Amino acid sequence: MSDAVNQDETSENIGGGEQTIAPTDVEDNNVPVENNEENNVAVNEGNTEQDGGDKEEKSTTNEDSNKTSGEESGENIENNEEKTEGNEANNDEEKVSEEKTEPPPPQEEPKPVEENVKKITFSIPKDCVLTETEELLVAKTFLMKNSEKTNTNTYDHMSQIIMSILDSKIDNAVDIFETLSTQVKKKKFVPDSFNSFGEFRYVKETKEELEDAHVKMELFQVDNEDGHADDGNEMPDLMSISNLFEWAGLSLGKEETFLINASMQRLMTEKGLKSMRFWGKIYGTKKNYYIVEADQKDEDDDEEVYGEDDLPNPEEEEEGNLDNENDDEKEKEKENENENDENEVQESQIEEPEYPVPKIKIKKPNTLTKEIKTGINKYMYYVCNYVGGPWYKLADVIPEKLQISRKIRKYFTGDLNHEIISYPPFEGSEAQYLRCQIARISAATSICPTGYYVFDTEDGEPEDTEGPQPIIVNTEFEALSNDQLLDLSNWVHHVPYILPQGKTSWENPFGSEEDEENEEEGSEEEGSEEENEAERVEPESGPQLLTPISQDDENDDIPSWVSKYCSRTLAPQFNPVCISSTRWPGAHTVALSDKFSSIYIGDGMKCYGNTYLSAYHIPQPLTNIMTEYQENEVEKEITEQIDPTVEEEKAFEEEQAEKLREKEEDEEGTEEEEEEGSEED
């Protein structure tokens, strides 16, 4: 725009200065296209002379026009003033001379110069006399002043126009001069340049697809750096196993399986895990979980894991770190981890108060101790929401939570922090629920061919002790033939059965005889409810480890396990065998001679039953609403009373305290301890 203005102005000046001569001038400039300086100089001289002649006559009108042209002329004056100051002018001269040597061909100079020389001479007071070269420089500097908007200047523009005219050798270029000017300007328009007028900026692609691609690329990078260190890490060959699963109609996709494998390798090296396997995938309503089962680390490493700060989701790690009782509160107060820690400690201290508290009549079972690194918590589980995503470690199973998880039926959402709202109340996050379901599925559906594991005793036979026995991989294991694998009695459970209590080894919940829940899952514990003696709770027991799966209870009228060949046509020795659980739809084990592997792909829900009635999940009935106390004839002594006020209570307490003190004075020492002991109960 400003360029256009400049142009207009120059033309105005031409008009104002020499109405008759101007057109010829232009012609002069255009016609001697290939002439050199001599001509131009001559023209220049002629012009200046004419100017000199016109000057006096038209000075008044020109002054007027200068005034109207306002700013421009003002700038002119400023420029001129600057130039008159000796050194600066010299500097400018140098600059200009430098530029002179550069591109703009000599022919082009005259025209702009002549125009502006006029202008300048008009605006300069008469007594200030400049030499011709000086005037030229002044004019040139002015013309080379960049426009604020487009960052170009008249001088360059004009020279470009003339260049283009010379290049194209158009006849009568003057007729299309405006068009030429526009064309030159259009060429200059670069949309990308910063602040260019009317620019279109190239918007960077911010698609999720791209992000996803970047995430996946990272998996490749890490692999290459590590050079596949073989420091005794055990991980099954997921790719070859996935071929087997594909035969059974199960697949996460070859590509995805590969990426999972890469991601697992990375997790392994990052966390320094000894061995792990891909456990399966649980579909949630919004996101899914990829689950990896890893061996617990040695004790030495333990602290490192929990203390690590660079873990993607500190909350989850923390969950594993802290005591289990207040997990849900923890979820809410995530912000200050350290403070949380302290809170936890305090709260757990409060649970055993030193002063007597009103006793709730319904006895709560003592919290069962969590199994650490054994039984149900033998393995750690890492989950992630998408392939290549961060792995979150799940906290250990809490027996009470597992009990409740058996009574509820909730879809997973895919958000580990999602609160489970259910009846009976689960009071925990989805992470805990997920961990419970994983434990249940593992316990129910982890199977291996018989003989693969043996009891860790001298003769390989189970001892007569309680709880699950340790088992080890049988070094002398001989692979079964495929026909044998088809027989369910050749498959055994290798993960301990979870008792109704929510643990694999039975623990006597002291003083909580009534609250042991009998589960539909075949609890052998009956009759203990009748005996109301705390120490006499009959221990729960389940099937031994390594019992054949053919001995599992039937799932209503269909067997709880189904085995079949994956192919109808392949020769038996190449035909994978698929064993599927009907109780946990989605749990499959595929075997081919010496290879076998279990996987779970499903929604994490148990199949409740096969009949019309059992298909419906019937939630535990609500407890009866407590009735208001009503006075009756039988218990006349018991009447309602108004609660004592604080003052009365204090007075009472003091009285009691005094009595105590008197007692103490009477009987010293041993008695005290007894009292305290009784209070603590």
Add this chain to the structure above:
Amino acid sequence: MFLMDDINYLNLGGFTINYEDRAGLNSSIRILKDAEKYENVSLWGRILGVQKDYFIAQCWNDDIFDRKYFYSTDTITWLQLPEITEEELKDISQIYSRFIGDPSYEYQLPNPVQNNQTQLDDENQPQEKEPINEEKRLSGVIKMINYDVEIIPRGSYYQDRLKKIHFNYKFKGLSEKEMIDLTSYFHFRSGFKLSLDTIEDRIDIDQSIDIFDNIEKDKPDGTWSLQVEHGGSTITLKSLLWPGYFFFHTPRTAMRQCKFGSMYNGYGIKNVNLGIML
């Protein structure tokens, strides 16, 4: 329905069809189409039985809503499924056990409370219902699934002036915004009447495309699990009402063709507990 080329998309649902079955299906479906003289044929899905799985194929001519179903337990021989009556359908919806894998297996129907009432009304009525065999149940379950959950993306089918429904060969796929919106997925079933009573109804309506109910109104909320896969380029929709119904869609991009399709791969059991599970 889906094309055999798109089997890889089924991986997102955690299942696949093994190579033996693929090979078998590719040939046998083609033969089925020829033998039964149908213009179109496609694989509908697989119903997992205890002993054997049923593959289901569908054939149709002009009217896509007039489809015939065939089943096969070995991907080679196909048998047509029987038509069922409304009453039978009602009975079938009361069966919640697993499919066995034997088409002649008979389900004894429960004789619930209803019988007592009929006894009072008319004692002479026979109380024993006729058992339903698995073949019929299969037919009924397919019918129910098709009605409840079969879906297509908006724009993939259009209706011409004569109210005939055609597949839209120019369908490019849904836009990024539409993809994650349940209103862009339609129940693929006949008998939808567009209501244009209010101006509000008419705002975004294209009468040639909006020819079905959208799934956003399905109850309970959350009965569809919509997930974005492959970093946003593909979406999957899983029905929680009929676990096993799997739908995928990926629009055309520089890297991919526009694809959509659905397959049922499940036990053929409706989730009656959905209400409390969400």
